[in-house]
Amino acid sequence: MLNFVTQWKKQSSLIVAGALLLTVPLTAQAAALQTTSPAMYQGDAQKAISLNLGNGKLDPNAPLTSRELVTLLNQSAALAGQPTSFTLQSTNPIKRQDVAAILRNTLKLAAAAEPFKDVLDQTALSTSVGSVFKAKLMNGVDAAHFAPGAIINHNQAYAIAYRVYDFLKPFQVTETTIADIQKAMDQGKLTSKQLVEMYLKRIQEYDDQNVKLSAIITVNPEALQIAEALDKERAAKGPRGPLHGVPVIVKDNYDTADMVTTAGCLCLKDFTPSKDAEMVAKLKAAGAIIMAKANLHEFAFGITSSSSLGGQTLNPYALDHYPGGSSGGTAAAIASNFALAGLGTDTGASIRIPASYNNLVGIRPTMGLTSRDGIIPLALSQDVGGPLARTVTDAAIMLDVTAGYDPDDTATAYGVGHIPTSYTNSLKLDGLKGARIGVATELFGTKADEQDITNLVNKAIGDMRKLGAVTVDIKIPNLDKISKFPSLSNYEFKFQLNDYLAKEGDNAPYHTLTDIINSGLYDKAQEAAMKARDARESLDTVEYKDILLNRTKITQEAILKVMADNKLDAIIYPTTMQLAAVIGTVQNSGVNTRISPFTGFPAISVPAGFTPGGLPAGFELLGRAFDEPTLIKLAYAYEQGTHNRKAPTLLP
Structure with a gap:
């Protein structure tokens, strides 16, 4: 740090x-x-x-x-x-x-x-x-x-x-960036306390009243006092770094020792963990203000972002549509300018789908780059925390602060030696020049209702070529076999949640998933899924071990081979071929989002623009393990060459 x-x-x-x-x-x-x-x-x-x-x-x-x-x-x-x-x-x-x-x-x-x-x-x-x-x-x-x-x-x-x-010119809070606010503070035009007040006003107006996005579960009651203290520190010593005095929002499955952590469930509405999650601790050490905890799909089970405690989060670009999930509250909040940036978690697609549906940049880091300690688990073989932001630059700054070794998460030992001095060093306007990008043609939709996304991503590929990239159509080996593997959240959730609750001891209101189900204090819409997970008796089964071993091996080898054969820097495909669905209908995700968690390799979702119906959609860039710098370089060059990010018009 x-x-x-x-x-x-x-x-x-x-x-x-x-x-x-x-x-x-x-x-x-x-x-x-x-x-x-x-x-x-x-x-x-x-x-x-x-x-x-x-x-x-x-x-x-x-x-x-x-x-x-x-x-x-x-x-x-x-x-x-x-x-x-x-x-x-x-x-x-x-x-x-x-x-x-x-x-x-x-x-x-x-x-x-x-x-x-x-x-x-x-x-x-x-x-x-x-x-x-x-x-x-x-x-x-x-x-x-x-x-x-x-x-x-x-x-x-x-x-x-x-x-x-x-x-x-007067400072404008909407669509501002981390660099903008640091500059405004350096110029004496803005204080962190004033900035927090602006965001509190927006949350009150658009989350609690009027629009009622239901993106936020808890606002930090100490946010103004923390901001004031950071303003005094800035005056006396200067800023700690780019996040000094910057309000951020974290998904409410990250532990916060000074705020409740609920996973969106009524069963945890009064639960305050004993310590901060490691990624939250890193943010605080960098001078960031945890502005609020965001709604999510309860226990991160799904991709519509509804919960018994937080209700149904709305998509700020189309209030009758889902925001994606499970980090939909964080995404809707950042898209709506409730804070500068935020943290989500991604087990199967939970950072990248909300990024696509909310016109944001979302990074699913390499497994082991960021710590999972203090995140309520869904499936530790796939869980990872990462940033959601309105710009590639702000996402890179968030990754700088939150990446790193944590002795309480052994997986982060794999990241040692693979973290650059700063991910912001990869922010290069000519980053696409000479890059070789594989177009995973099989991951593009051919159905009529998928054509809008296909058209957007094809246009993005054309723009990349104009910006200097070479694109190569590819086929991923064994894709049919890969797509048939399941997510391991169906297997791991019960045992890892029970372990998480056990660490909190008497501080936790419940000690097992069975206790939570017996309480009745959860979203009944996912009762069947919770009971099915609770019925599993052990992870010591041939079935589970076979999936864990072979799924990783087959998927990693397929991606590494196609990248090596074609000398690729990254692979591109639509983040998801399904647009944000109307609330009350079925929201699908598709196979595209599985490749990153099945390999453990990093992926970044980037805004590709809007469909004729006005819905945002994104594309995903997938890279090799710990090659986030390349993904950030490519995404930044594309972002600066196209400027697809636009604020929701429903939220002036």
Whole structure:
């Protein structure tokens, strides 16, 4: 954890240094424009031009006069809805030190320290440079030099203008990202407490009143106090990392020592575990706020997300449709902007189907990458916890914090040595260039009611090719045999739930599945399934062991062979060929989602867009064990090249 925080602080300074680069000496301008990536340098200039700031037709390398800069800055302020009068009339080219002064004085920026060797401390210049540096309006030409006397050009001025616009515009909570809120907090526009208040208001309006999504089971009563304490810590010491002060939502089968953990069941409505789940503990250590516990399909049994305690969660994109499951509450909450990101669990499809149905990014990590300790089990041979988020970047940040070895979950020992310094290092705009992706044609639907999803995913494949990928049609060996293997939740649930309850001792309200069934306090719609699981007498059977051994062996070998034969980086197919069904009808999942849990290999579901009927759908990328960096790289490049994510229109 400490290594990640240290690396994040180091990386964040480098990112700022690159992303906020405004000028270099004129002799090196052309080279800088050629060598600096669009995302790091020209991106802000392009955003300014797209906002109609300036005409964008001038020579980007030509020097800029003070009058021209002032015009741009005043346009930015007006567009942000904060009319501000920048004044500095001159026909002379303007220097970096002058830009810093006008920004500091007009925007009334607070004085701050600056790290540059070529700026004399305790001078008017150091005050100006420090203030714009902290506000992320300007930075140095490199980590050690500000180059106060260098002249800026038009392209750099457009970048300044966009940052001024971004600085002045009011903070919007909907569709914000982790980076957005960290930037807003650094600029003094937002506190964590204010952010929590915004999310509490949205939860009250859209989950408790009006729409009543029923995505949330419990709101953290201490969320505001925790946020306030984290704000004080930020002021005194700086942020712990990118999740400092960030509200997140976790599925209510993750143990939380300061909130009830229910699995959606009335039988556990007053149960508070003795300690946090390991993944929750990691989030808290990183400064995240557990905003709320989300509804789920009771005990994670199904894919419609209904429970005796939380009721039926609705799909925010179509309120009469299911949100997927079993992590449907988390998905509906994140899609509805109740928090920045969340945690789900995935035994058969429970992260990826809700991601597909709620226009989200969902990662099912490699078995052993994240700890299962403190997650109410469904089938430990398949269970894994992972992130749900609105962007690939935010999902990667969540994975950074929650991945890692846990001595209380032996499976995580397999991940040692396979976790990168940061998954965010894989966020590359050109990540699809030269990638080889296998198209699992047999996993595409051919029926009339599957055609909308097939069309969306085929379009996504075409977009990947436009972004530089090579696609190869493949057939997965032994797919028919693989598809006939069952999920082991039918076998393992009783024994592993009983073990979980036994660890809590007298703290648990019930001690066995039999006790829970006898209580009558559960969703009667799954009574038959619970009783069938409870009737199993042992896991020491030839049938169970045969499935566990052969299913894994056959599926892993099939995937590894087809990837090796075709030199693939990943395999693509629809996350599920079934759209979100109307509530009250049957919701199917299909075979597609089984490959990841049967192999233990990682998969990521990514938004592919919307059907003509307005329902979201996604595609899944499957990779080799512990190759999440490749999946994140491919998904990010696709996301940034298409921008399929849209907020639900039913929830303004």
